[in-house]
Amino acid sequence: MTRRQWFFRGMHAGIPISLGYFAVSIALGITARQAGITAWQAALTSLLINASAGEYAGFALITVGAGYIEVLLMETVANARYLLMSAALSQKLKGGVPLWQRLLLGFTVTDEIFGVSIGLPCALDPFFTYGVFCVATLGWTSGTFVGAVLGNVLPARLLSALSVALYGMFISVFIPEARKSRVVAVLVAVSFAASFACAYLPVISQISEGIRIIVLTVVISLAAALLFPINEKEKEGEA
Amino acid sequence: MNIYIYIACMAGVTFLIRVLPLTLIRKEIKNRTLRSFLYYVPYVTLAVMTFPAILNATQSPIAAAVALLVAIVLAWLRRGLFTVATASCLTVLLLELFL
Numbered sequence: 001m002t003r004r005q006w007f008f009r010g011m012h013a014g015i016p017i018s019l020g021y022f023a024v025s026i027a028l029g030i031t032a033r034q035a036g037i038t039a040w041q042a043a044l045t046s047l048l049i050n051a052s053a054g055e056y057a058g059f060a061l062i063t064v065g066a067g068y069i070e071v072l073l074m075e076t077v078a079n080a081r082y083l084l085m086s087a088a089l090s091q092k093l094k095g096g097v098p099l100w101q102r103l104l105l106g107f108t109v110t111d112e113i114f115g116v117s118i119g120l121p122c123a124l125d126p127f128f129t130y131g132v133f134c135v136a137t138l139g140w141t142s143g144t145f146v147g148a149v150l151g152n153v154l155p156a157r158l159l160s161a162l163s164v165a166l167y168g169m170f171i172s173v174f175i176p177e178a179r180k181s182r183v184v185a186v187l188v189a190v191s192f193a194a195s196f197a198c199a200y201l202p203v204i205s206q207i208s209e210g211i212r213i214i215v216l217t218v219v220i221s222l223a224a225a226l227l228f229p230i231n232e233k234e235k236e237g238e239a
Numbered sequence: 240m241n242i243y244i245y246i247a248c249m250a251g252v253t254f255l256i257r258v259l260p261l262t263l264i265r266k267e268i269k270n271r272t273l274r275s276f277l278y279y280v281p282y283v284t285l286a287v288m289t290f291p292a293i294l295n296a297t298q299s300p301i302a303a304a305v306a307l308l309v310a311i312v313l314a315w316l317r318r319g320l321f322t323v324a325t326a327s328c329l330t331v332l333l334l335e336l337f338l
Contacts, residue, residue: 016321023328041242048250053288058249065240068248075252081284082253087260088277091268099262106258111285112320118281156298161332163296164303168310168324170289174282175314184282191286199291209292217284224283225275 003127010131017112017132018139023165025140026154028055029147035063039148046144050110050137052166053213054078080214085114094123101126108133115173183228191220302334 001009025046032042037059049055057078061071086106093105105126113136117129178185198204198212268274290307297303306327313323 016319016324019321020324023324037242041246045246045249048246049253051253054249054253058245062240062242062245068244071245071248072252075249076256079253079256081280082257083260084277084280084284086257087264088280090261090264091274091277093261102261103258106261107254109257111281111288114281115285116320157332157335160296160298160302160335161328164293164306164310164327164331165324167289167293167296167307168327169320170285171307171310171327172314172318172320172323174285174289175311176317177282179315179317184279187279187283188286191283192290195287196291213284213287216287217280220287221276221279221283224279225272229271229275230278 001125003125006125006127007131010128011135013116014132014135017116017136017169020112020139020165020169021136022139022143023162024052025143026147026151027159027163028052029144029149030151031056031059032144033148033151035059037062037148039145042148043141043145046141047137050140051079051082077208077211077214081217082109084217085109088118089114089124092118092124094125097126105129110136112136112169112173183224187220187224191216194220297331297335299335299338302331302338305334306330
């Protein structure tokens with residue numbers, strides 16, 4: 001397939017992501033407005049950062065007038081999972097991709113864009129991911145803008161319904177893999193249980209959500225890697 | 240406090256996190272444990288982020304729990320991302336009419 005074909009295939013895959021992003025980022029825009037940020041500034045933030053948890057955490061800190069260092073630390077923690085996703089993508093990427101494209105590809109990494117890119121049955125051509133990103137960011141940025149402009153007008157009932165869209169997107173990434181691999185299915189169950197326990201246990205529940213997510217991810221994935229190392233032949237078939 | 244400096248801080252650190260592994264890791268990782276770890280990471284982290292956070296996202300935790308089940312079943316039946324996300328939203332919208 002040519003770059004152009006990959007790009008269009010990516011745009012196609014980006015449509016459902018974009019629609020989901022639009023719904024989710026409306027809630028984000030409302031948070032931005034509460035932090036005293038204008039709709040244009042909120043849209044700029046979404047265009048440049050393109051990360052739900054990171055932006056929520058950032059807006060929350062801006063609301064309380066936190067220092068710049070605090071914002072830097074919070075973003076590091078809230079987005080640290082991208083470090084792992086970017087490392088995984090480095091293994092999925094086809095050969096001979098130049099530095100500037102690696103920078104561009106890195107910029108586009110989000111949970112969902114990563115999800116569809118890593119889910120391809122062959123080595124990744126970055127133009128596929130650029131196609132996904134172009135369409136997806138349109139929904140994300142415009143949704144943030146719309147949320148900041150008319151957030152208070154939308155009925156609470158509608159916002160409540162929209163807020164689960166993000167999780168629906170997450171679920172549609174890990175459940176199909178759980179169907180394919182019994183180990184992943186067990187890991188999903190373990191992750192749910194451990195995350196639930198950590199959210200309600202005394203002391204541990206006081207730790208920030210961002211840190212809890214990273215620690216749980218590393219501990220559970222590492223345990224799985226040691227107990228159930230992937231079959232190399234099987235992996236080659238996937239990659 | 241300047242809002243643009245805040246945005247620059249958020250964007251700068253997020254960009255670095257995203258590009259460092261992609262630019263630094265040029266070779267195929269041979270270590271089997273590390274490869275397995277990187278394979279499991281995305282699924283584990285998305286699962287950890289989904290539950291129990293979804294329960295606090297809506298007005299009624301029961302509606303969210305049903306939406307979670309609906310999404311899991313649809314995703315298991317290989318419905319696409321958009322169908323799964325929309326169905327979970329509609330589930331909450333409908334259930335919260337009664338709850």
